[in-house]
Amino acid sequence: MTASQINITEFIKSSERSVSTARESSVAHLGALERVRTKAVVAKGVEMTFQSGVESSLVLQGVDLEIPYGEIQLLMGPSGSGKTTFLSILAGILTPTAGTVHLLGQEITQMSKDELSKFRLKNIGFIFQGFNLFPALTAAENVEVALRMKGIKGSAAKREAQDLLYQVGLSNRVNYLPRDLSGGQKQRVAIARALAGNPRLIMADEPTASLDSHSGHTVIELLRDLAKESNRTVLIVTHDPRLIDVADRVTYLEDGILKN
Amino acid sequence: MASIARKNLLEDIPRFIVAQAGIMFAVSLVTIQVGILDGFGRSTVRLIEQSDADIWVGAKEMLHLDVTLPIPLERLIQARKVTGVKHAEALMSRQAVWLDSSDRIVPVRVWGFNPSGRLFGNGMVSKGSLETLKEPYSFITDRSNLATLNLKQVGDIGKIVPFRAKLTGLSEDTQSMASSTSLFASLENANAFGGGNNSSLNCTIDGGQVECLNPSQSFNGSKAQTAASSPRRLNLADPISYVLVEVEPGQDLAKLKQQLEAALPGTRAHTKEEIADITRAYWQQRTGVGFILGLGATVGVVVGMVVVSQILYSSVSDHIKEFGTLKAMGASDWVIYGVITEQALWMAILGYIPSMAFCFALGAWTVAAKGIVILITPATAIAVFGVTVVMCVGSALFAIQKVTHVDPAIVFKA
Numbered sequence: 001m002t003a004s005q006i007n008i009t010e011f012i013k014s015s016e017r018s019v020s021t022a023r024e025s026s027v028a029h030l031g032a033l034e035r036v037r038t039k040a041v042v043a044k045g046v047e048m049t050f051q052s053g054v055e056s057s058l059v060l061q062g063v064d065l066e067i068p069y070g071e072i073q074l075l076m077g078p079s080g081s082g083k084t085t086f087l088s089i090l091a092g093i094l095t096p097t098a099g100t101v102h103l104l105g106q107e108i109t110q111m112s113k114d115e116l117s118k119f120r121l122k123n124i125g126f127i128f129q130g131f132n133l134f135p136a137l138t139a140a141e142n143v144e145v146a147l148r149m150k151g152i153k154g155s156a157a158k159r160e161a162q163d164l165l166y167q168v169g170l171s172n173r174v175n176y177l178p179r180d181l182s183g184g185q186k187q188r189v190a191i192a193r194a195l196a197g198n199p200r201l202i203m204a205d206e207p208t209a210s211l212d213s214h215s216g217h218t219v220i221e222l223l224r225d226l227a228k229e230s231n232r233t234v235l236i237v238t239h240d241p242r243l244i245d246v247a248d249r250v251t252y253l254e255d256g257i258l259k260n
Numbered sequence: 261m262a263s264i265a266r267k268n269l270l271e272d273i274p275r276f277i278v279a280q281a282g283i284m285f286a287v288s289l290v291t292i293q294v295g296i297l298d299g300f301g302r303s304t305v306r307l308i309e310q311s312d313a314d315i316w317v318g319a320k321e322m323l324h325l326d327v328t329l330p331i332p333l334e335r336l337i338q339a340r341k342v343t344g345v346k347h348a349e350a351l352m353s354r355q356a357v358w359l360d361s362s363d364r365i366v367p368v369r370v371w372g373f374n375p376s377g378r379l380f381g382n383g384m385v386s387k388g389s390l391e392t393l394k395e396p397y398s399f400i401t402d403r404s405n406l407a408t409l410n411l412k413q414v415g416d417i418g419k420i421v422p423f424r425a426k427l428t429g430l431s432e433d434t435q436s437m438a439s440s441t442s443l444f445a446s447l448e449n450a451n452a453f454g455g456g457n458n459s460s461l462n463c464t465i466d467g468g469q470v471e472c473l474n475p476s477q478s479f480n481g482s483k484a485q486t487a488a489s490s491p492r493r494l495n496l497a498d499p500i501s502y503v504l505v506e507v508e509p510g511q512d513l514a515k516l517k518q519q520l521e522a523a524l525p526g527t528r529a530h531t532k533e534e535i536a537d538i539t540r541a542y543w544q545q546r547t548g549v550g551f552i553l554g555l556g557a558t559v560g561v562v563v564g565m566v567v568v569s570q571i572l573y574s575s576v577s578d579h580i581k582e583f584g585t586l587k588a589m590g591a592s593d594w595v596i597y598g599v600i601t602e603q604a605l606w607m608a609i610l611g612y613i614p615s616m617a618f619c620f621a622l623g624a625w626t627v628a629a630k631g632i633v634i635l636i637t638p639a640t641a642i643a644v645f646g647v648t649v650v651m652c653v654g655s656a657l658f659a660i661q662k663v664t665h666v667d668p669a670i671v672f673k674a
Contacts, residue, residue: 088672091588117587117592118590120588120589120590121591124590126585126589132581132584134579134582135271149590149591205672
């Protein structure tokens with residue numbers, strides 16, 4: 001073979017390798033797109049490092065998570081494992097150091113602060129361990145605040161707030177201030193608030209942690225019903241093993257690494 | 261829909277009351293300082309404003325209403341001859357000393373004018389009448405001066421050293437806060453009180469008491485002045501302070517002023533507004549009064565800002581988690597700024613209304629008790645409201661700073 005023949009052969013082989021690599025890459029890309037399209041939550045390679053002075057700590061180490069539409073996903077793990085940090089990233093409240101997060105088919109890690117706010121307002125309902133209700137507002141007014149932020153105003157907001165409180169079994173407590181409600185009732189007001197505007201995602205942080213067994217059970221059933229009846233995707237960060245029964249999937253996070 | 265701002269504000273009533281007390285203090289301080297400044301300024305020109313003269317002619321060296329060089333009465337006659345002058349009267353200002361029944365002396369300023377005239381003194385008498393000033397050695401004074409002069413009522417007698425003088429009436433709203441105690445008398449009486457007759461006073465000293473009689477008074481050997489005939493009539497050389505001029509309708513004031521200055525040597529003519537402005541400006545700007553009262557008002561604003569900032573900041577700090585929750589839920593920063601600003605506006609409104617009521621009540625009391633006018637004009641009230649709003653909203657900026665930097669992730673911390 002002459003030198004030119006060798007070069008042509010090498011070129012053909014190289015081209016075949018490139019085509020093959022591109023095909024594989026394209027298939028992988030299509031797969032990823034498909035996953036993003038069919039899953040409510042897709043987190044890929046999420047890393048989070050917190051800097052404290054000269055010290056830095058890696059809280060999340062390349063976490064991947066996918067949650068299909070309409071499922072209840074439990075995220076469990078010991079304290080300090082990075083659960084709440086991961087939830088904050090999935091909710092678009094914290095920006096990861098590395099990795100991507102897609103919610104409802106949109107990559108939130110590329111969004112601006114304003115876009116994220118609008119996305120959360122439209123698509124995510126939050127439930128917090130500490131309820132985070134405005135103490136000066138009644139149950140109905142706390143729900144109305146969320147509705148008003150979502151553009152529902154006036155008598156429509158009043159009606160909707162009453163409906164939501166009815167759904168969570170608090171129709172007889174609409175005019176109560178948080179201080180006059182039990183822990184379970186407060187959490188149900190918070191759930192009603194989270195449902196304001198009918199978001200497709202619910203993110204709950206230790207929703208039963210501050211509740212007694214009976215109230216906790218009521219809240220758990222409520223979350224399950226709300227998820228299944230309206231095909232909502234629910235992500236719950238919790239220590240509470242009672243929630244395992246209502247979950248479609250349970251994932252454990254330990255030392256910033258996810259274990260299914 | 262419930263207002264988060266309003267409900268947050270009223271959530272803790274004792275703290276709300278403390279906050280409002282702070283704002284009320286600040287608003288009242290500003291209003292009182294500005295009111296005193298305005299009242300002070302107004303009181304210094306009250307006699308000018310109350311007069312019906314269009315032009316005041318005084319010595320060209322005049323500094324302000326109270327401080328001027330004398331001009332001869334002859335200028336009055338000359339002024340009356342100037343074309344365009346409808347009517348002219350003399351106004352005299354004399355320094356004197358009041359000696360009350362407890363032998364306490366009070367410096368006084370005696371204003372002499374024609375009680376039958378029409379350019380000065382009309383409408384100022386609230387008890388008695390100007391006609392009583394025609395009595396020899398009579399005077400009237402502002403009701404607020406009664407205590408200062410140790411007098412109780414009309415008819416009481418004291419001494420404008422060295423003459424016994426009788427209070428024959430009371431006036432209202434005529435005492436300048438910057439001047440000595442003002443007394444009003446006829447030109448002849450004022451001239452006598454001011455020492456115009458003293459070239460031939462008949463004085464005796466007995467046991468430390470000085471008693472003087474003017475030449476026209478009889479002295480029957482007793483220590484008291486037993487009869488008071490009229491003070492002497494003025495002559496053309498007697499000094500007066502101003503010539504008050506009423507102008508013929510349709511006259512050009514600027515032109516007439518020039519004509520008066522030309523016809524009356526050593527004088528300068530001012531319109532009523534001009535002499536009021538000169539006097540007000542002197543007291544407010546060339547003395548420290550305006551500065552001190554302005555400083556007080558500034559301190560009020562600063563105190564108010566500190567109080568409101570502190571209250572709003574602590575209120576926001578108390579609700580930081582709820583604000584964080586709103587942010588987490590997707591509320592824009594502007595929604596939260598709106599809540600805090602509304603809270604500040606409510607504080608401004610709820611602090612302003614009772615403060616104004618308090619200041620009006622205080623003003624009524626100071627006028628009645630001390631003759632000190634706290635002048636709260638509609639313009640002042642509006643301006644103070646503006647200052648209150650700016651103070652409260654400005655203070656909210658500190659609280660907004662705190663919310664701006666809140667990490668929404670705090671909502672996940674129990």
